Amino acid sequence: MEVIPNNPLLRVTKEDLEFARNSYVITDIQRINESIDAIIEWMQKQDHLVESSKHTSREYLERIYMLALGSTENAKKKIDKLFTMRGMVPEICLHRTPGEFERLLSCVKFVPMPKLVPKDRTRVLVTQVIGKTIDDFSLLEYCRYGNMIGEYRMYHDYNAGDRFICDLNGVSIISKMNPVVMKKYDLIGEAYATKVKSVHIINGPPYIDTLVSLLKTAMRNKVAGRLHVHSSYEDLYEYIDKEVLPEDYGGDELPIAKLAEKWKEHLSKPEMIQWMEDQDKLVSDESKRSSNNFNQEYMGMPGSFRKLNVD
Template sequence: MESVRKDTMLKFNPDSLEEVRKELNLEKPGRIDEAIDILDSWVKKQPHFMKKDFSRDYLERILITAKGLVERAKERLDKLCTFKTLMPEFFNVSDDIKKEMEPLQELIHAGHLPQMTPEHYRVFICKLTSENLEAASFFCFYRYMTMLCEYFLQAEYCKGFQIILDYSQINILSFVTKVNPMELRQIITLMTEGYGCRIKGVHVISSSKMVDTLITMLKQVFSAKLADRIHLHKTPETLSEYVPKDMMPSDYGGKEMALLDLNKAWLKEISSKEFLAYMNEMNKASTNESCRQSDKFNEHYIGMPGSFRALSVD
């Protein structure tokens, strides 16, 4: 791509494309086209891929999530397609996703900030206003996160993400007892191993004396590298060390729209007919495991979170 296309929800720094490519050694003329050509040719030769007509822009973003490494990009795309076969419940698209999510609007306020940091990172904020969540509510939110990840693979162009988890208004202990660690680990795996979300930092806001219980749970489901990137903030004020205050929502002292309004805007965007049609199309990018060499499946997927061993591979 010559430039990052304009997006309804996301804004970019003037030099985002150049700086992201430079960090990954993809800035030399012809380098990225060569890498995409190799990746595209490889995709078309995979007998177990159900979809082989990925756009060049999509493949470029896969390459970006793989730090510019073609072999890692192959593995990334293979994992994402495989996860769509192994865990279809995370990808099922409902035409009533907006209606399903509306009850959560008062319990979870979440959204990606439109502006990027000066270092070309995207910021995601998730604030829980109540710990009274049912199991179905958690899973509905996880599917919402999957849809956001799919949105980014056709729109985003950044170096990674700063994640802000605001638990300042809830009973931490009550919340932790309601979380299913396996499902949480699965959605984290989908985001990082499947969609390749490069998480620069996880910032937990809480002054609760029980916050260590939450941090322990997060470290159990995160990779060791990601666990080392958890930062605890007693108040939102110290976030300014990582995210410029001006780009934060108005309820965090910034100039952006309030987090609840941002949440509503994102929900409207991903529940549009256009995006739902795109999501359904991308869900076709699964795998036919009977066409894959079993040793390759065992090498890459046995031991991943979930009941993957139950899959029959001929």
């Protein structure tokens, strides 16, 4: 892939593409294509991945290869891990429809910002609580939606990492934080191996220290060390350029509400509904796996991960 096709929601320039590839040390186009060919051939020979290989695009595999830092063997391991985990946590990864998120999006907006941060080509993703109450908020629904957006970006985005902003608007959400859901969501993020450059909390409630401690228990250590709490937007500007932020935070981009509406309209298109159905096929068939040691090897726990209950 020489250029990223134009996308109505995510802007990626040729310079962004080159910067990201350099940051992951994958600059040889011929080598990239040869590696993707090798990965596809390997998938077609794995009994538990044969069916999913029929629905896996080259664009998707290139992102996996990039996140594997240009290692074909590591890319294979990531695919095996990711496709297996997607099937193990269907409550987060599978059977999604755009209409199911109406209630969630009435109280929370989650949007990737259109432009990358110029200095390091990272993508900023904003979560914004939009009401004074959080009664309609479901952590599981939020994780399903966030995972869906993340998977969409695997086809249309190309960057050197992610930066997350969580605007709590002073609202109490600690009662909604289910540790099991939080841990599952983090494990899925780890399977994708995306680079989380930083996490920023703004407009936190009085109990923010308690919330931060809870969040850190569900995060990988490296990510937990990159969590910041800001008392002002000016403090946030030290980490993220204003030009890529929404008007809500003194930036140059459209307000979060308008960006969220664009995402809602786009995800409701017939071709996107078909895409969601196709994503359900990116799972391994564990009945055909030659060995059944996935839970112990990747999750660090014996037995079935499905036995973890979520209220």
